[in-house]
Structures are given as structure tokens and as C-alpha cells.
Amino acid sequence: MPRSLTLSLDGEEFSVQLKKIDRNDLYGSVEIEAFDEKGNPAQLLVLAADGKTLLSKGGTALATLDAKGNSVERNTLKPVNTEGEDIETVESSFGKSNTLKLAEINDYLSQIVKSIYILEPVENGDIKFLLDHLSSGLVYSFPFSYRGGTEYDNAFIIGNKADAFMVIGKEARFQFAKLNQVAQLDSIEDEEISGDDIDFDLL
């Protein structure tokens, strides 16, 4: 069952249900089936650097290591901010009222999108008040965390004239470019060499 979220806009509180949507819900999906030259089914696996060890999807794990390469238990880790100071964990956005603030369109367009939800009214409720506000093209935002954790994502409430959506994202790290900040292209330069420069010891 979809979870309900309480929003507050211009002093009025109302609840919405979140339904996650993605590309597959709108346009369908494409799966790849593979076969060898004799028509036997084939599967995509991961080949380790040794050239012989094959792994399936669940064959890997992530480990956290300290500077010496020793494994560190995740529950002993401490979240800190960019200055190295302790940070307080944030609570889930469900089960509390979330105040919507007017957002700039450029801020919305600067998000790296993580997920999209369509907002539906809860049973016996309606979201006409919200849709009326969104119909003029306004966009709202609030800090959002699904389960609680170390930091909030940005939630933007935006409409398409018929429906209301919640787009969750993180601000992208854009940097305005100056004349003296030149990027390097990854390219292979042509280079004239002599036969003496070629090492045959490796062959």
C-alpha cells in the first residue's frame, strides 16, 4: 500500500499518497536475451581481472576499509560534515508535517534526479488545493528523507496541469566556467617514434 505523506502549504495541511513511477510504467521495458551461435541461452556475468573467475549479480559485496586497509564495521562509522564536524541524523519525512516552500525553477533543474512519484489523494481526501497552486506553474520544495538517515534529499513538488508529482534529487555540483579554467580533452596525441623506442622484451 502506498505511504501517505503530510504536506503543509500556506498554513493548510493535507495528506497525499506517493506512487513511484519510472520509464517502464510509461513506455514499457526492454529486456535482452542472449544466445550463443548454436542457440543455447547465454547469461551476462562479471569476469574478474584474473581472466577466469566468473561472478553472477549477487557475487560481490562492499567492504569499508580504514587507511591501513583493515575492514571496519559499518555500525562503528560516524557521519561528519565537510568540516569534519559531527552531524545530527535526520528523521523520516513520514509521520510529520512537511512545509512546502516556493522554489526557483533553476534550483529544480539543477537536481540530479533519484526518483519520481505521482501524488494521489488519500482515501476520502483531495489535493485540489495543491493542484490549484501548481496550475499556475509554481514549484515547491522541502527536505525529504524516506527512512531517515544522515541527510535529506531535495523534494520538488511540480505539476503538469493535470497531476502533481514529487521529484526527489540531490543538487548537482555545477561550476561556472571562467576563461582561465580550461578542461583537458582525453585524446591520444600523434607521436613520431623510432624503432628503438619499441620494447620487444614483453612479447
Place this chain on the structure above:
Amino acid sequence: MAINISNQKNRDAVVAFEAVMPVRNVHFVDEKGNAVETRRLLKADIDHDLDALIKKRKTMSALSKALIKDNPEIDIEEFGMFLTDTSKVYVSKKGIIHLVDEVEVVSNPDGSLRERRSRKKEPQNINTDIPLRWTGKFIKKEEAAHRFVFTHKRQLIHVNGLTFDFLYDMAKELHERNSFLIVRGGEKGDRPIVMHRGGLQYNAFLEGRIKGDEYLLILQLSNIELKRPKELSGES
């Protein structure tokens, strides 16, 4: 990465095309306050994963007893090995194969089968001899924001003084118009953007912002509209 793109005067240039990362305000440290890193490890190869273990023991109860008694899921030589420089390969019962027949199984949003077709891998079209085209088709930022979701972003950056002016002028025009420019690829300039061979196709929109003598030129990529899926229609 590089991108070949033309401007409003139909002049083209190859400039840098960089991925954009999210702002990270939180980092994790160990108990002594030192930074930690995350590495990918081998947990089980295909001879020791669940499918292989069940095949050998036939039943789950026999497998659970074996897991407790003998640890057959652990290969002592490989378990915990750091994984770097991995690659993806197709494997059939003959082993690793190089000649692969790929079939795309296309399903409708309701899960029903639409078609099966041979996979056609479109080549990348962002850095070829044919530049991405300045189509002259603009859409107001507000309208674009309410119609599409821009799931991916890339930043265009100059590689020398000449391309600074080239990109700055593009950003300035888009900033002043408060609009996105629709960017297309291919010989006829009518193809969506493909960033690597066989990769997803995106509708690309160029966004420009300027701040004094600095510019920001972003390629906003979208492959989803902001709209209600048909299966949810009629529910509200």
C-alpha cells in the same frame, strides 16, 4: 569525454563534456575520525553461489545442513578478493562466448509482450564527424520543466580561449531567451543523443546560464515525460 557541437552560426567545435556529480555534504569516518573507503569484494563466484550449491545438494534442507557443517559457499582462496578491472562477458554452457545473438524483448507498460527483435546497437553520436546540431528549436525553461524530467546532466566546458567564446556566446543566448535549445544528432539532425554504443537514447536540451564573464552550459538529458502512467488513469 568530448562533444562535437555546432553553434547558432553553424560553426562546430570539439569541447569537453563532463559528468556532473551531486553535492555531498556528509562523509563517514572511523572511530578515530579518519577517512574510510569502500571497496568491492568477491563474495562468491558462480561455482559457489546459491544456484550452484542447490544443484549439488538438491534440497534446501540438505543445503542448509551443509552450510552449517562445511561452509561450501566459501572458496578460501578467492573469498574477499578485491575486485578491480572487471569486465562483463556472456557465458553459455560452452563457457565464455564472443559471438552472441542478442534479442530485445519489448514489453508494454502492463507487462504484455509487444515484440521480439534483434538488438541493434546504435553508435554514439556525441563526438563524431557530424556535430550535434543547433536546431534553432527553443522551449521555455518553465514549459520544459513541467513536461519532462531531466534525469541526466552533463556540463560543456571550453578547452581553449576560442572555445570559451564559442560556448559563452551559446550560454548567453540561452540565458537571455530563458529557454532550452533542443539538440539533435545524426546526419539529418533528427536523432536523439546516444552517449555510448548501444546506450540509452535521450532527448537532449541545452541550457545556458551566465554570471558576469562566467558561463554554465548544461546538456539536460531526458527519457521520461512528467505524466501519469496509463495504468494509474481513472484511479483519481
